[in-house]
Amino acid sequence: MAEICSTCCGIIFENLSVIPVEHRHRDNSQSTPSDEGHWMVPFDRNPRFIGRDKVVKMVINHILSHRQARKAAISGLGGVGKTQIALEVAYQIHDQDPTRSVLWMESTSIETVEQAFMSIKKKLQLRNVTASDVKSRVKAYLSSERAGPWLFIIDNADDTDITFLPTTQNGFIIFTTRNQQLATRLVGPDVVTLSELDEAAAFNLLKASLVEKDQTNDQESMTILVRQLHGLPLALNQAASFINENCISLKRYLSILNQQETSMIELLGQDFEDDYRYPEIKNPIAATWFVSFQQIQKSSKLAAEYLSFMACIDPRDIPLSLLPQHPTPVRA
Known part of the structure; x- marks a missing residue:
């Protein structure tokens, strides 16, 4: 999973300021009505998804609840299964509520973010939209009540410069990220931290x-x-x-x-x-x-220093006294 640059994050959250995703109550000048929500997910369901049922259930309950917080993050090291959990959540939400739109943004580069906006525009059947105004047009439509309920998954949100998030009771955002500190800043206590x-x-x-x-x-x-x-x-x-x-x-x-x-x-x-x-x-x-x-x-430079040191010794039962000393317990 690649990291997303700060410019990319600005594109996501400056222009995605209120990004609900659903199509049930559409503006007749823009699209035609339907009984099902929009579906824009890049992967098929994984038939070998194993071992994270409790996490999936917890996230789904959060999405379907009426709590004030309308966002959550799935945090953990690369390879631990963050994207797979988000994918299974997407499919289960779709099974339980087909009227809820589910959109997915790959946040691995500026280009993938731009492509995601164009794909959203196409899904919403927005007319007379150019590359220069696609973000504002998508934002305007999806921030309205016409958009209905939505789930938006932002995969690989690893940069620290995310500063603005959409807020609406109709929608829910899931971030996946390697960055625990960023996850906490984005969603407060609603972070699912994955281990092996x-x-x-x-x-x-x-x-x-x-x-x-x-x-x-x-x-x-x-x-x-x-x-x-x-x-x-x-x-x-x-x-x-x-x-x-x-x-x-x-x-x-x-x-x-x-x-x-x-x-x-x-x-x-x-x-x-x-x-x-x-x-x-x-x-x-x-x-x-x-x-x-x-x-x-x-x-965290200090955490990187500790990991580099531990890579040179036996990985089991390392006493704290053996780690390089730091003048303050506060993170470097």
Whole structure:
């Protein structure tokens, strides 16, 4: 997942100031009535979505409630499954309320934001709209009562310069972001912070992703692999893809993974086919982790310093006294 630049964020929230998304009560001069909301989601539903049912249910309850807060954020490191949760929420909301519009913005670059606005304009069937006024026209229509209820998902909102958010009781915004501090600034306490999958869910995901199901009989290798990859869904999917494509056993994969550090980086840097990523984004877990570390460097120099130090020692049971000292407990 790529980071979004500050200019891009300005485009999103300066021009997306009130961005509800629905079409039931349309202006007759702009579109025709329909009983269903607009649907603009870039991915099919993931049939192997596993292990996040409680999180999905919590987010959906928040969306459908009448609470004052009409936004939430899903925060976590790259590869932990933020986009997949948002995707499942989108499909479940659509199943429960087909009249609610669901829109999705990929916030990986200025270009993707611009393209999203043009796609929204097309979905809304707004007439006589030019590239120069598309943002204001979309904003004006979607901020009106005619727009009806909506869900707007802004994926990869990782920049720190987001300063303005749409507010309406008809709509709900979900952000996905690697930046925990930004998530808190955007939505206050309504942040879902994701960690790795628990062991049972990670087992189920790995099993569902392997072609040769008999491999799962090797419980020892399954356990070691799940723990070494820290239950990260993207890493597990990548490992399964490599195993499937090369027709190797779990033991053989672990052997390659543990040969030496360069072998691990090369193995985790292998690209693989994935129906649930944006076309312009490379998906290797090593690259994803690197982008996450870059985001940490931007938001907290001290945290980056600690992580760099811990990468040079055994990762388990590190005493706090061993970490580099800092003159103040306040974040650097």
